[in-house]
Amino acid sequence: MHSTxxxxxxxxxxxxxxxxxxxxxxxxxxxxxxxxATFFFQNGExxxxxxxxxxxxxxxxxxxxxxxxxxxxxxxxxxxxxxxGKTAVGTVADECPGCNGSGSIDLSEGLFEIFAPTSQGTFPxxxxxxxx
Numbered sequence: 115m116h117s118t119x120x121x122x123x124x125x126x127x128x129x130x131x132x133x134x135x136x137x138x139x140x141x142x143x144x145x146x147x148x149x150x151a152t153f154f155f156q157n158g159e160x161x162x163x164x165x166x167x168x169x170x171x172x173x174x175x176x177x178x179x180x181x182x183x184x185x186x187x188x189x190x191x192x193x194x195x196x197x198x199g200k201t202a203v204g205t206v207a208d209e210c211p212g213c214n215g216s217g218s219i220d221l222s223e224g225l226f227e228i229f230a231p232t233s234q235g236t237f238p239x240x241x242x243x244x245x246x
Contacts, residue, residue: 149217161208
């Protein structure tokens with residue numbers, strides 16, 4: 115009876131050890147980016163992803179390098195104000211060539227106002243891609 119338990123334990127450990135590693139996309143979702151959040155107005159114009167949104171839509175513009183020619187259009191992000199801990203979800207819909215450094219993002223007016231009044235202008239942010 116004791117050897118049967120050891121064999122079962124060995125088989126369980128072997129199956130865990132031989133599990134396939136996470137895909138690169140899965141690993142990307144775990145990366146937390148940090149920077150500064152600002153806000154922008156759509157002004158009835160399509161964003162870099164090609165769609166027109168209202169200023170009340172919860173959308174995000176990624177810094178040019180992270181925008182990566184639109185590869186993340188339509189992906190959602192969980193955004194955290196690192197000063198207050200408040201979080202919200204936004205959808206990538208635009209590029210932000212004026213964002214100051216990797217990790218900085220531009221939020222629609224409606225999304226920014228979940229965190230702070232627009233008169234504040236900026237706040238420290240962390241964010242990560244959500245699972246698709």
